[in-house]
Amino acid sequence: MSSLNVDYRLYLVTEAYHPDQDDEYFRKVESALRGGVTLLQFREKKASSKILYDVAKRLKQLAQQYEVPFIVNDRVDVALAVDADGVHIGQDDLPADFVRELIGHDKILGVSAATIDEAVKAERDGADYIGVGAVFPTSSKSDATVITSEMFQAIRERVDLPMVAIGGITSDNVKDLKTFNIDGIAVISAILNQKDCEQAARRLLEVQIKSEH
Numbered sequence: 001m002s003s004l005n006v007d008y009r010l011y012l013v014t015e016a017y018h019p020d021q022d023d024e025y026f027r028k029v030e031s032a033l034r035g036g037v038t039l040l041q042f043r044e045k046k047a048s049s050k051i052l053y054d055v056a057k058r059l060k061q062l063a064q065q066y067e068v069p070f071i072v073n074d075r076v077d078v079a080l081a082v083d084a085d086g087v088h089i090g091q092d093d094l095p096a097d098f099v100r101e102l103i104g105h106d107k108i109l110g111v112s113a114a115t116i117d118e119a120v121k122a123e124r125d126g127a128d129y130i131g132v133g134a135v136f137p138t139s140s141k142s143d144a145t146v147i148t149s150e151m152f153q154a155i156r157e158r159v160d161l162p163m164v165a166i167g168g169i170t171s172d173n174v175k176d177l178k179t180f181n182i183d184g185i186a187v188i189s190a191i192l193n194q195k196d197c198e199q200a201a202r203r204l205l206e207v208q209i210k211s212e213h
């Protein structure tokens with residue numbers, strides 16, 4: 001586990017970089033950062049390694065400008081190449097204990113968990129946080145399965161790590177998560193599919209704060 005103090009409240013996960021919409025992609029991410037995103041994940045499933053490297057370098061620079069940690073999804077090589085602040089891996093990616101060895105203890109390691117066993121193992125393997133979902137149906141990840149609120153609660157009770165909820169979260173349904181004692185939410189479409197990403201991010205932060213009371 002790293003000793004970094006991370007603010008997990010609003011975790012933006014990126015999607016679908018297209019070179020012909022390069023300006024729009026970075027404009028949206030920067031707008032969201034202005035709106036108060038606290039953590040940024042580069043998630044790109046289809047691009048070449050060269051594009052991943054170039055885009056990751058630019059996103060890392062943006063994140064640094066807004067003093068937000070920069071995490072790379074899946075690709076430990078890309079994370080190391082751009083000296084990202086951390087890596088997020090799932091159950092089909094490299095094993096978490098091995099990734100922890102590769103990245104060392106000064107980097108953030110996030111692991112996806114949808115069961116108690118996965119969450120307990122993630123903690124044992126050195127994860128700094130777990131991403132738990134999908135909490136609602138989502139069209140942003142084709143193989144995401146919605147977990148029950150009982151499972152979510154059971155994971156919360158068994159694991160001491162910071163817990164980020166993901167999947168189908170919007171400013172309308174985020175209040176339904178308030179009983180789960182989460183440390184933050186991770187979203188793609190609730191920010192990036194909105195016209196005004198800055199406003200969308202602000203609103204998500206506001207609703208979270210309101211639903212704490």
Ligand SMILES: Cc1ncc(COP(=O)(O)OP(=O)(O)O)c(N)n1
Nearest residue numbers: 073088089090091112131132166186
């Ligand atoms: C914060 C966060 N939580 C979960 C995931 C999902 O990771 P994974 O299960 O590896 O699926 P892909 O995102 O790689 O398709 C995540 N990316 N971020």
Ligand SMILES: Cc1nc(C(=O)O)sc1CCOP(=O)(O)O
Nearest residue numbers: 133134138140167168187188189
């Ligand atoms: C990347 C990801 N992982 C999930 C999981 O359940 O592990 S759901 C998901 C997609 C999140 O996108 P949106 O906020 O648009 O629903």
Ligand SMILES: [Mg+2]
Nearest residue numbers: 074089090093
């Ligand atoms: Mg993955």
